[in-house]
Amino acid sequence: DIQxxxxxxxxxxxxxxxxxxxxQASQDISNYLNWYQQKPGKAPKLLxxxxxxLETGVPSRFSGSGSGTDFTFxxxxxxxxxxxxxxxxxxxxxxxxxxxGTKVEIK
Amino acid sequence: xxxxxxSGGGLVQPGGSLRLSCAASGFTxxxxxxxxxxxxxxxGLEWVSAISxxxxxxxxxxSVKGRxxxxxxxxxxxxxxxMNSLRAEDxxxxxxxxxxxxxxxxxxxxxxxxxxLVTVSS
Numbered sequence: 001d002i003q004x005x006x007x008x009x010x011x012x013x014x015x016x017x018x019x020x021x022x023x024q025a026s027q028d029i030s031n032y033l034n035w036y037q038q039k040p041g042k043a044p045k046l047l048x049x050x051x052x053x054l055e056t057g058v059p060s061r062f063s064g065s066g067s068g069t070d071f072t073f074x075x076x077x078x079x080x081x082x083x084x085x086x087x088x089x090x091x092x093x094x095x096x097x098x099x100x101g102t103k104v105e106i107k
Numbered sequence: 108x109x110x111x112x113x114s115g116g117g118l119v120q121p122g123g124s125l126r127l128s129c130a131a132s133g134f135t136x137x138x139x140x141x142x143x144x145x146x147x148x149x150x151g152l153e154w155v156s157a158i159s160x161x162x163x164x165x166x167x168x169x170s171v172k173g174r175x176x177x178x179x180x181x182x183x184x185x186x187x188x189x190m191n192s193l194r195a196e197d198x199x200x201x202x203x204x205x206x207x208x209x210x211x212x213x214x215x216x217x218x219x220x221x222x223x224l225v226t227v228s229s
Contacts, residue, residue: 032214034214034215036152038152042221043202043219043220043221043222044144044152044202044216044219045219046207046215046216046217049207049215050215055217087151087152089152089214090214091213091214091215094166095154095166095168095169096142096154096157096214097154098151098152098153098154099151100151101151101152
């Protein structure tokens with residue numbers, strides 16, 4: 001199975017800050033990577049697919065980059081409504097696997 | 108508007124069975140693969156199973172292979188997950204999710220249901 005390692009596990013930042021989360025795959029997954037946002041008690045929401053494509057309706061402050069084994073997710077200006085846990089997920093191989101999540105809080 | 112509504116969760120004893128359903132609306136159900144993804148209490152996300160749009164291809168995580176069966180009824184726009192020989196470690200919220208682009212189970216999910224809680228305990 002492909003292991004997905006996210007860092008950090010949690011972070012605290014101020015409104016307006018730039019927030020960066022990294023995700024590393026245990027083997028080359030090309031650009032077959034998604035990013036999801038999950039708020040407490042809610043279902044995950046697709047934000048970024050194919051490593052860098054913004055899902056329809058998602059604010060442009062969210063972005064993704066990377067290929068191969070190393071990926072980055074960025075919130076350019078953190079907003080209060082961005083408080084959530086973020087997950088990366090690979091779909092290069094079965095089983096589909098997720099990172100352990102990064103919990104984002106407001107400082 | 109795409110809607111996915113899961114049902115069928117509940118409390119079941121170890122070794123028991125449960126069938127989850129996911130009623131879909133707002134899109135051409137048979138044109139999209141579907142998946143089940145679960146989340147144990149306080150834990151991360153785990154992909155469980157996927158099925159192609161036609162239902163002809165199915166895929167499972169090793170943790171559920173041989174115990175769970177995914178199926179779909181395209182005439183009823185409904186996805187199912189038959190869960191047998193349930194274990195305590197199967198306790199989780201189970202989400203159904205719609206494939207973004209494809210009749211094949213490519214692994215990107217753009218719509219998710221609200222989830223149904225399965226608790227396996229004596």
